[in-house]
Amino acid sequence: MAITANHNMGEKSNKSNESVHQPKSEKDLNYFAKLFTVQIRDGQTDQSMIEYLNTNKILEYHVNTLGRTTHHGNEYTYLGFFTEAAKNDFINNRRILGMIGKFRDLEWLNKLNKTITISATGIDGENTDINEVIQAIEDKLGKLKKVTQKTGNGKWISMKLEMEIKCTEDELFNTWES
Secondary structure (H helix, E strand, O other): OOOEEEEOOOOOOOOOOOOOOOOOOOHHHOOOEEEHHOOOOOOOOOHHHHHHHHHHHOOEEEEEOOOEEEEEEEEEEEEEEEOOHHHHHHHOOOOHHHHHHOOOOOHOOOOEEEEEEEEEEEEEOOOHHHHHHHHHHHHHHEEEEEEEEEEOOOOOOEEEEEEEEEEEEHHHHHHHHH
16 A cells, blocks of 8 residues: 555545644554455446545545455455544445445454553573563564563563553564564
């Protein structure tokens, strides 16, 4: 999905004030809506959908391409949104339903924006640099708010990490891989 410029949605913009920072790029897209590609209304091409979305200022930005993804063998066409309110407005927009098709929430691409507590136990304190572990987790998931650490027998470390995460569910579940 390529974003070329921000613009107001429709005639009456009801942009959400959820973020104090103006979204600037694809990286700022936190919420997504999907449509089975095979369910796109009669004869609609990517280009005709893009023209419809841009001409009618349906989105908060000017779009050049639509996203495509395959999940469990199904191909989806998707769009990204800066706020959950904008995504929900789009999903419930009757003009979109009539012109393109029924979009739904694309949960596995949505960014989680929560505070969580992670418990890590049995870390080998002699062969592990805890600061590297903490930095790697912070780089991958989000900002650490609080770290509580205990050492047992001088060798093993147990930790509780309280952090604000901004990642997808898949990224969170696959934190310990690779």
